[in-house]
Amino acid sequence: xxxxxxxxLFSISSIFMDTDLFNIKHEKVIPKQGLVLISEPFxxxxxxxxxxxFLTEYNxxxxxxxxxxxxxxxxxSEIIGEVYDFNATISxxxxxxxxxxxxxxxxxxxxxxxxKITGNIYWGGDFEVLKNLINASCINSNEILFFxxxxxxxxxxxxxEISKNYWLVSNISxxxxxxxxxxxxxxxxxxxxxxxxxxxxxxxxxxxx
Numbered sequence: 024x025x026x027x028x029x030x031x032l033f034s035i036s037s038i039f040m041d042t043d044l045f046n047i048k049h050e051k052v053i054p055k056q057g058l059v060l061i062s063e064p065f066x067x068x069x070x071x072x073x074x075x076x077f078l079t080e081y082n083x084x085x086x087x088x089x090x091x092x093x094x095x096x097x098x099x100s101e102i103i104g105e106v107y108d109f110n111a112t113i114s115x116x117x118x119x120x121x122x123x124x125x126x127x128x129x130x131x132x133x134x135x136x137x138x139k140i141t142g143n144i145y146w147g148g149d150f151e152v153l154k155n156l157i158n159a160s161c162i163n164s165n166e167i168l169f170f171x172x173x174x175x176x177x178x179x180x181x182x183x184e185i186s187k188n189y190w191l192v193s194n195i196s197x198x199x200x201x202x203x204x205x206x207x208x209x210x211x212x213x214x215x216x217x218x219x220x221x222x223x224x225x226x227x228x229x230x231x232x
Contacts, residue, residue, distance in 0.1 A: 052192045054181060056081050057141030059200075060088065060190040061211055064222040070118050073208045076174050076190075077200055079127065079138075079146045086176040089116040089125065091168075091200065092207045099157075099169060109157050109164060112203045116170025126153070128167040129201060142197040168201060191219070 052058070060076040062068075070090065080087035093115040099106055102113070102124055116125055128134060129143045133156065137148030156162045176184070184190055195211060204210065212222045 052194070054078060054081050054086070054185065054192050058192055058194050061193055061208065063189055063191070066189065070115065070174070075207050075211060077127070079140050083178060085178050086181045088174045089127065089170045090114060090174060092205045094203070094205055103154070105154050106157050111164055111167065111169050113169045113171065116172045117174030119173050119175040121172035123172065125170045125173055126167055129197070130162065130166055144197050144200060165201065168203070
């Protein structure tokens with residue numbers, strides 16, 4: 024049995040060497056606010072495994088982002104008692120501050136103090152105003168995404184991870200960011216060309232192949 028496993032791992036290793044799957048070519052795309060991070064296919068991290076992370080902050084102080092494709096079956100009213108019937112999408116945003124809720128939206132200045140990230144996507148803002156708009160039925164659930172926790176990196180940490188090919192940096196449209204698609208990792212990979220298209224066919228656990 025051990026021999027078979029060793030042989031299998033050797034064959035997988037040979038494929039990687041032949042196809043150069045892990046030599047990520049970033050095409051001069053450097054991380055910045057508004058771009059996304061695409062995890063490499065064999066990440067075993069419980070949060071970032073096959074994830075797409077939307078960067079809302081990237082500077083000398085560090086980086087902040089939210090995982091787009093880790094939706095959970097929880098009602099907003101279960102987390103925030105002051106809101107009523109609102110069919111919101113809630114996702115695991117990352118491993119930091121998992122006792123708090125965050126949100127991105129396309130409501131712009133309707134939410135005072137929100138920060139424009141890219142295109143028509145904004146981050147945060149006055150939470151009391153947001154709750155009032157929700158309860159007054161002035162917001163469509165397609166205009167906002169909620170996250171429990173966030174993804175955070177200390178200064179230079181994200182750059183180091185990118186240099187080690189943990190992430191591929193890319194750009195996707197505002198519609199793709201807000202479309203609540205748990206399959207966004209595969210769909211984004213398909214658009215990156217032949218080199219990365221094979222990523223989506225690699226089993227999450229190679230030993231189950």
